[in-house]
Amino acid sequence: MAHIAFVGLGVMGWPMARHLTAAGHEVRVFNRTAEKAARFAAAYGATPCTTVAQAAEGVDALITCVGNDDDVRQVTEGADGGFTTLPDGALFIDHSTASAALAKALAARHPRLNCIDAPVSGGQAGAEAGQLAIMCGGDADAIEAARPILDCYGRRVVRIGPSGHGQLAKMSNQIAIAGLVQALAESLHFAKKAGLDTAALLDAIGQGAAQSWQMDNRARTMVEGRFDFGFAVDLMRKDLGLVLEEARSNGASLPVAALVDQFYADVQKMGGNRDDTSSLIRRLS
Structure with missing residues (x-):
């Protein structure tokens, strides 16, 4: 059993923290909306805290x-932040999708801690099922020490490299997703314009070279116009902003990612800020 402080009980954080309590870990929780932390604590036997500093005092992670x-x-690092009380040698595991520069800076500024940038992929469904892919940047020994915690909600836990490399891997992930979703949207749009039976089409191509997670999980709902699956357009635009900023720094050429970012801006203008990322097909209609 580990003593864990978990901060951020959103769409992803809530089920991840729930898996930790189910595994028998002692969990303290903090959320900006205190009522949400209290509700989680009552449901799953965690301890609600009023500040992150309170949650982090004396914990293992x-x-x-x-x-x-x-x-x-x-x-x-804020006035009531967790680093003010987190013990020397404790794990700091950041599942946020943030910049690689920040991950590197936190690790450099706080060498007394074992800092791991560990963004995830798999969406709300993956978090609920405990089947996330976790991309880790940081010291190899620290990541091995964190593995019993990460395995509670991760199907794949992979060390990519040193601090910041987890976030860079997540950027690569988002680049791939953006292109796939746009291609799938165009495929379905073309099929509808051509008068094809889209159900029959997906049955025909769904196990061939065009198959993808996006096709398996989003194609039919895209045709139906349902876009309420958790990962919002606003969040994807935030992520693609990180991608394009990093690309400007490292010299990578990302014409498709830049174009799809602008397509998502079009969806935002249509009022689709909170629609999930498969809503790209809306702008083709």
């Missing part, structure tokens, strides 16, 4: 799953 770089800084 501080885990964060928040929105962006500013949020990560606030819950770690």
